[in-house]
Amino acid sequence: MEKVHVIKVGGAVIEDEEKLSVFLDSFSAIKEKKILIHGGGRVATDIGKKLGIEPTMVEGRRVTDEKTLDLVTMVYGGLVNKKLVARLQKMDQNGIGLTGADGSLIESKKRPVRNGVDYGWVGDPIRVNVKIVADLLKAGLIPVIAPLTHDGHGQLFNTNADTMAGVMAKALVDSFDVYLHMTFELDGVLKDVNDPASLIAEMKKEDFEHYKQSGVIHSGMIPKLENAFEAIDSGVRQVRICKFDQVNPQKSSGTRLTQ
């Protein structure tokens, strides 16, 4: 089967001109089929403030009310996504900027109220339109996907980009050899966050369980890795957690997760 790379990049990288530039150089070096899924970033908060949209917090969690949904649709689906596409075009990378609503690429369900917390217009992915993704890739296009989905009944949703990348990767395993690259600002999974030399180059699921129990891996890294191992269990060939400038798969840096 043909290879496809699913690459997730966070909003913080996209907002930083210097980081974005090195990320895009690394991304462009990938010659095989590829899909970029990007996060949002603080620009939405900044623009929201000017529009008088204050972040709504419930039980310490950010809630996507109607106005916030409009805001992220504008900023992530419009400003961030289209600027990214224009940049890629300049590099002869034929990007096509999309959300999960476009071509019904990713359909979601509204996140149910949990412990009395209603997250508002937040969607959890339930379905990927694999045929359309394959058609776009076949046409030589590079899908550049903003963190938004829809329910198929006219409702858009704010959706977590990590989750979207995982779901996309898993959905493609019957049609492609899928490589998932989750980029962030560190070199990979570190035993000691302050020591780059403590990088874990390779991790199996049993290692993860071990690190989790001993407390070496904790807080935000746990859902990220659970998401990643789920992809591995579903048939994704490799998941790599690496720095944003190391996305070119020729490099074997970062943390590689295998079965």
Next chain:
Amino acid sequence: MEKVHVIKVGGAVIEDEEKLSVFLDSFSAIKEKKILIHGGGRVATDIGKKLGIEPTMVEGRRVTDEKTLDLVTMVYGGLVNKKLVARLQKMDQNGIGLTGADGSLIESKKRPVRNGVDYGWVGDPIRVNVKIVADLLKAGLIPVIAPLTHDGHGQLFNTNADTMAGVMAKALVDSFDVYLHMTFELDGVLKDVNDPASLIAEMKKEDFEHYKQSGVIHSGMIPKLENAFEAIDSGVRQVRICKFDQVNPQKSSGTRLTQ
């Protein structure tokens, strides 16, 4: 050759819930391949005001400065475009929301300074990526295109939706039988704007010249019709100027332009 319909709808219709609803019903009734090109609308001005972006006017013309470009990229390419796509998805119409930058669908050149007036980041289309448009249509998708283009070197542009529709229609004539539908709020081209009974049902180029000389057709309608006859001259099968609720080509309402 297979038929394709290129339909242009203005921002004023999209912003009006009732009008949008009848437009989309009419649009959905088209069973053949189709492309929707939409205008912007006042919502950008409203959001711009809140963001402190005042329209810049030079010699009575609106200028697209850097901030205004960001604004229309957000609002037209994000908010308006994605809401439209979500609505179409609800109607089982597989829309894919794009700008001219996506897949490099429409490449433009910055409008040159004329008579000392610099329009800023306004682009005039020079090239359509017919292969990608054909691939999207073949995949069963309905391109829904916002009034933005790019120069292929990283620069986005604000672009007139009427022009984009004309350019798209003309570019497709070697691959499809192209039908262009320019919708607006009147029943078609009227001899007397206050009298719906004065509709001109059919118009040839010589009629247009005649109406122009006699002053029956004037002001904003002239460039619209020139644009339309240019499409006819380039091989577009038919151009129809009609009300937004009459876009279904089964209806023969509006003004039909022929060679």
